[in-house]
Amino acid sequence: MNAGPNIPSQLIDQHGRRKRKLRISLTDRCNFRCRYCMPDTPQWLPKSQVLTIEEIVRVARLMIGEGIGHIRLTGGEPLLRRGLLDVVRALDALRPLGLTRISMTSNASRLAPQAAALKAAGLDDLNISLDSVDPDTFRRMTGRELAPVVDGIDAARAAGLPVKLNSVLLRDDNGGQIVALAEWARARGLPLRFIEYMPLDEPGRWQRAQVVAEAEILAALRGRFGVEPLPRSADPATRYRLDGDYEVGVISTVSNPFCASCDRLRLTATGELYTCLFATQGTPLRERLRAGDSDAQLLERIRDAVWHKQAGYAAQPRAPLERPITMHAMGG
DSSP states (O other), X not given: OOOOOOOOOOOBOTTSOBOOEEEEEOOSOOSOOOTTTSOSSOOOOOGGGSOOHHHHHHHHHHHHHTTOOEEEXXXXXXXXXXXXXXXXXXXXXXXXXXXOEEEEEEOOTTTTTTHHHHHHHTOOEEEEEOOOSSHHHHHHHHSSOSHHHHHHHHHHXXXXXXXXXXXXXXXXXXXXXXXXXXXXXXXXXXXXXXXXOOOOSOTTTOOGGGBOOHHHHHHHXXXXXXXXXXXXXXXXXXXXXXXXXXXXXXEOTTTSOOGGGOOEEEEOTTSEEESSTTOSOOEEOHHHHHTTOOHHHHXXXXXXXXXXXXXXXXXXXXXXXXXXXXXXXXXX
């Protein structure tokens, strides 16, 4: 795909961080039941509360004009959103304005039949959640089968879509499978990122004892591989090279927060702009879109929200106490 003009981001917060990435949740619905993401009894949003494709594209267009260059589609599970291909095509048409990359995060269980069409529509790459390569552990953690996910990964690669794997580690579930995940991904030449279990949603539900910290992840890897640290970049993952020929990343939000370099924003399925994954509330845009606000009025709200972005988890290392949204509706 042709890259658009290189526009310096005009979205800057009070801590001097410029925003270049926007994550857009297309739906709160998901066919998995990962306990670190999904409530025990989820209440799905009515369709009337979810942004339309036209509303999504309008917000995206405005923010691209402010310097957002990378958009990631999330959920819930974005493959459950009706009109997903239309969303990707509409975003692809915004590249001349400055959009350079369209990504998607998915559980991949329904990806195989759509992978080629997504590539043709303009999708550039995929992050796929894969918390275990052991079928029993995977079923226990997600409530679903592993095989369709592997099929989705294979189909994406066959379609020419680069794939990166994300593994959230919970000590009592897959905490002992770090090496197995690395070996599986390395054998297939797939980049892998381990993610510390984050204190999101219900404070009484998250338990620090379940966090497998970066130091423990590295200790497990060193028992099997030679591990070489790589220079730190703006990416949230700290990168390491295994045995000189394979790279993994560790996203250590809990033990080593990366808030100082945060360059991303999140638009929920209901049209709220969250400037931080741990924020207790967002800035509502859906009502203003439907009330007929001009582009200038919407941009004023967006800029104000970004400017007042807080320092992040590093400054207040705890779960959000109360908020009207859960992780499955905000996106990762």
